Amino acid sequence: MGSRQLSAMRDEVRLRLGNRTDIDSFIDTWIRDAYRDICNLPSIDPRITHPALEAQDPLNVTQGVRTYDLSTLFPSLWTIVSVRIVTPGKEMWMEKGSIKRFDRTNYPTSRPSRWIRYGSNLELDTVPDDNYTLMIRYLKRPSGLAFDGDVTEIDDIWDEVIVLGATWRGFDALLDHERAGMLRRIWEAIITGKVGPGFVEEPLETFGIEPSPQYLR
Numbered sequence: 001m002g003s004r005q006l007s008a009m010r011d012e013v014r015l016r017l018g019n020r021t022d023i024d025s026f027i028d029t030w031i032r033d034a035y036r037d038i039c040n041l042p043s044i045d046p047r048i049t050h051p052a053l054e055a056q057d058p059l060n061v062t063q064g065v066r067t068y069d070l071s072t073l074f075p076s077l078w079t080i081v082s083v084r085i086v087t088p089g090k091e092m093w094m095e096k097g098s099i100k101r102f103d104r105t106n107y108p109t110s111r112p113s114r115w116i117r118y119g120s121n122l123e124l125d126t127v128p129d130d131n132y133t134l135m136i137r138y139l140k141r142p143s144g145l146a147f148d149g150d151v152t153e154i155d156d157i158w159d160e161v162i163v164l165g166a167t168w169r170g171f172d173a174l175l176d177h178e179r180a181g182m183l184r185r186i187w188e189a190i191i192t193g194k195v196g197p198g199f200v201e202e203p204l205e206t207f208g209i210e211p212s213p214q215y216l217r
Contacts, residue, residue, distance in 0.1 A: 001052065001151050001152060001153055001154070001155075001156070002151040002152035002153075002154065002155070002156045002158070002159050002162075003151065003156040003159060004151065004156070004159045004163070005148060005149050005150065005151055006028070006031065006145045006147065006148055006149070006150045006151070007148035007149070009031050009159070009162065009163050009166070010024075010027050010028060010031065010148075012163050013027050013030065013031065013163055013166045013167050013170060014027060016163075016167045016170075017167065017170045017171065017174070023170065023173075023174075026170070026173065027166065027170070028145070030165075030166035030167075030169040030170050030173070031145060031162060031163075031166040032144065032145050033165070033166070033169060034161075034162045034163075034164075034165030034166040034169065035142065035145060035152055035162050035165075036142065037165055038154065038158050038161055038162055038165070039053060039078075039139065039142045039153075039154060040078075040079055040139070041191070042054075042079075042081060042139060043079045043080075043081055043139065046081075048194070050139065050153075050154045050155070052153045052154055052155075053078075053139045053140045053142060053153060053154065054081075054137070054138075054139065054140075055076070055077075055137075055138055055139075055140050056135055056136060056137045056138070057074060057135075057136055057138075058086070058133050058134065058135055058136070059073060059074075059122070059133070059134040059135075059136055060131070060132075060133055060134075061112070061124065061128050061131060061132040061133070061134055062128065062131055063128050063129065063130050063131050064109075064127060064128065065127075065128065066107060066112070066123060066124040066125070066126070066127045066128065067121050067122070067123050067124070068121065068122045068124075069120055069121055070117070070120050070121065070122050071120040074136065074138065076140045076141055077136075077138045077139075077140070077141070078138065078139050078140055078141035078142070079138060079139040080115075080117055080122075080136060080137070080138050081137040081138055081139060082136075082137045083096075083115045083122075083134055083135070083136055083137075084134065084135050085111070085112070085132050085133070085134055085135075086133050086134065086135045087131075087132045087133050090111060090130075090132065092111070092113065094112065094113055094114060094115050094134070095113060095114045095115075096114070096115060096116065097114035097115060097116045097125055098116070099116065099118065101114070101125065102114075102116050102118070102123055102125055107125065107126050107127045108126045108127065109126055109127045109128075109129045110126045110127075110129050111126075111128070111129060111130070111132070112124040112125060112126055112127075112128055112132070113125070113126070122136075142154070157194070160190075161187065161190055161191065164183060164186065164187045164190065165187055167183055168180045168181075168183035168184045168187060171183065
């Protein structure tokens with residue numbers, strides 16, 4: 001787990017933003033956003049792991065049923081990492097599909113080979129022709145860092161990256177885009193350094209990691 005408490009991270013982010021007193025109500029949000037970004041990295045690059053958030057559980061699939069409610073079956077699920085069929089004699093890794101392929105009216109019946117998460121549902125393609133057992137590997141939803149004494153659930157090597165991520169969000173919200181961009185490039189370089197070349201090959205917006213909204217004007 002992390003070693004810096006939320007209160008310590010808040011103090012450090014405030015210091016890096018010039019000890020402004022009008023941003024305290026936003027700093028925790030920037031820290032939580034940065035924390036979630038780091039927690040989500042294993043779904044982007046499998047070389048990154050957060051063992052404390054990793055889990056896997058079976059899902060029993062019924063013949064003829066292709067949609068399953070994840071909110072009731074896996075209440076702690078946050079991000080799906082992989083899905084595979086583990087039924088003896090029918091083992092197979094399943095591919096993550098595209099919404100265009102799933103958004104149709106007629107589905108053939110066979111051993112499912114693709115999956116997609118849409119809302120709270122896991123959808124399969126094709127319609128299962130038999131009962132199967134799937135093994136779902138996923139990341140659990142991280143804690144919310146709600147109290148001053150809270151620490152992250154992931155390794156403390158990410159504490160500094162979270163603080164830096166919160167800081168560039170702060171500069172972005174304060175409309176200092178030059179500093180925000182500079183710090184964000186450093187943030188990306190640190191992540192790349194932890195996993196090796198080839199991680200940040202595209203802007204991180206491609207993966208759904210967005211700058212914080214403009215909280216301040």
